[in-house]
Amino acid sequence: MRLLHPDLHILTGAYAVDAIGDDTERDRFERHLRRCKPCAGEVRGLTGTAARLGLAASRPPPPQMRGRVLAAVARTRQLPPATDRHSPRGARPGRVPPLAWAVAAASLAAILVLGVTVFRIQHQLDQARSRDRAIAAVLAAPDARVITQGTSVGGTATVVFSLARHSMIFTSAGLPPLPSGRVYELWLMGPPRVRPAGLLAAGPAGRSVPVLAGGVVRGDQVGLTVEPAGGTSQPTTTPVLVIPLPS
Amino acid sequence: MDQREVRSAGLGSGLPEGRDQDLDRLLTLVARGDESAFASLYDQLAGPVYGLVRRVVRDPAQSEEVAQEVLLEVWRAASRFDPSRGSAVTWVMTIAHRRAVDRVRSAVAAAEREQKTSRLLSARDDVAETVEASLERERVRRCLDGLTELQRESVTLAYYGGYSYREVAGLLGVALGTIKTRIRDGLIRLRDCMGVT
Numbered sequence: 001m002r003l004l005h006p007d008l009h010i011l012t013g014a015y016a017v018d019a020i021g022d023d024t025e026r027d028r029f030e031r032h033l034r035r036c037k038p039c040a041g042e043v044r045g046l047t048g049t050a051a052r053l054g055l056a057a058s059r060p061p062p063p064q065m066r067g068r069v070l071a072a073v074a075r076t077r078q079l080p081p082a083t084d085r086h087s088p089r090g091a092r093p094g095r096v097p098p099l100a101w102a103v104a105a106a107s108l109a110a111i112l113v114l115g116v117t118v119f120r121i122q123h124q125l126d127q128a129r130s131r132d133r134a135i136a137a138v139l140a141a142p143d144a145r146v147i148t149q150g151t152s153v154g155g156t157a158t159v160v161f162s163l164a165r166h167s168m169i170f171t172s173a174g175l176p177p178l179p180s181g182r183v184y185e186l187w188l189m190g191p192p193r194v195r196p197a198g199l200l201a202a203g204p205a206g207r208s209v210p211v212l213a214g215g216v217v218r219g220d221q222v223g224l225t226v227e228p229a230g231g232t233s234q235p236t237t238t239p240v241l242v243i244p245l246p247s
Numbered sequence: 248m249d250q251r252e253v254r255s256a257g258l259g260s261g262l263p264e265g266r267d268q269d270l271d272r273l274l275t276l277v278a279r280g281d282e283s284a285f286a287s288l289y290d291q292l293a294g295p296v297y298g299l300v301r302r303v304v305r306d307p308a309q310s311e312e313v314a315q316e317v318l319l320e321v322w323r324a325a326s327r328f329d330p331s332r333g334s335a336v337t338w339v340m341t342i343a344h345r346r347a348v349d350r351v352r353s354a355v356a357a358a359e360r361e362q363k364t365s366r367l368l369s370a371r372d373d374v375a376e377t378v379e380a381s382l383e384r385e386r387v388r389r390c391l392d393g394l395t396e397l398q399r400e401s402v403t404l405a406y407y408g409g410y411s412y413r414e415v416a417g418l419l420g421v422a423l424g425t426i427k428t429r430i431r432d433g434l435i436r437l438r439d440c441m442g443v444t
Contacts, residue, residue, distance in 0.1 A: 013431030021411025051340035061297035
């Protein structure tokens with residue numbers, strides 16, 4: 001990741017004017033932004049500058065627009081505040097321990113995964129009743145934990161796992177599409193051996209269909225590699241992602 | 248340096264004296280569901296929002312639609328505004344620009360590729376055409392004049408034209424790395440010229 005930084009840093013300008021057209025590249029830059037304080041400061045200033053350019057384009061809106069917007073407002077419920085993920089900023093920027101951010105991010109991811117999974121459970125009951133029951137069981141396990149991590153090729157992966165149930169659910173978002181004849185393969189990489197854990201299938205909105213894998217044991221790591229279509233029994237390329245499952 | 252310059256150096260939205268803080272306060276009230284605060288906010292920001300969207304999207308009917316979405320989003324998401332990350336004006340204009348860009352990059356827009364040419368032409372013309380109306384516009388124009396030609400073209404095509412940096416590179420026949428750099432250093436020079444912090 002380090003080596004990518006100078007290249008990413010010059011994207012502050014393009015980001016501030018919404019000129020990063022590629023979703024994967026923008027995701028990668030946003031992840032970088034969360035870790036790079038000077039970049040975030042620069043983006044703030046450049047976004048303010050861009051807003052000034054916007055103000056210079058001001059022109060009278062169509063008169064009928066006011067009534068429409070106010071009417072829409074009167075029947076639109078507002079979003080609740082975004083918990084207190086951002087509130088420590090005012091007190092002392094940067095003093096939030098990394099773990100706290102990770103926990104906050106993980107709980108958010110858990111909610112998203114739960115939401116997505118519950119949605120799927122409702123809609124795929126007919127085809128995959130048992131599989132979804134198993135997913136629900138992992139999510140409901142008292143020791144279920146969530147880990148979200150970026151991959152080396154872009155996009156993020158989220159793993160929900162339960163050692164008590166020896167299971168994990170894997171989902172991803174924003175992984176770059178592969179050429180035909182290639183597939184993302186998931187692995188459980190343990191001290192005894194490496195086991196194939198499933199192939200990723202593309203789902204809606206750049207996400208992969210959740211994969212449920214059993215046989216998870218203490219000390220396992222979740223890995224992701226690019227393999228020939230159909231998958232292989234052992235990884236043949238360098239993993240683009242390795243997530244250790246803490247016990 | 249007059250009072251206005253001093254204020255702008257501190258807050259830098261380019262709006263008249265004190266309006267920045269007024270808008271921050273209004274948005275805080277909006278977050279609590281105050282519809283009359285929203286009406287005041289609308290009266291101050293509907294012009295900037297509509298003008299920017301119109302500049303990027305071009306088509307009046309679509310622009311109106313997008314501007315309405317933006318203003319409704321301001322109402323809906325007001326509680327997510329974080330003053331430590333910038334002013335209310337910047338927050339609103341950022342939403343407006345993003346929505347406008349989403350619209351021109353959507354599949355519908357992609358089907359109408361030929362419109363790109365007109366977007367390209369107007370992105371250039373409009374800078375000259377609309378920046379004359381007020382002191383603030385004058386100042387933006389002066390600052391744009393302080394850029395190199397490539398910086399100015401890169402920034403205005405990206406911002407007013409709604410092009411991605413790849414598209415800007417293609418339009419200007421310049422390497423990707425150069426465009427990324429010119430957008431950044433062009434904006435930095437504008438920031439310093441406008442006194443945005």
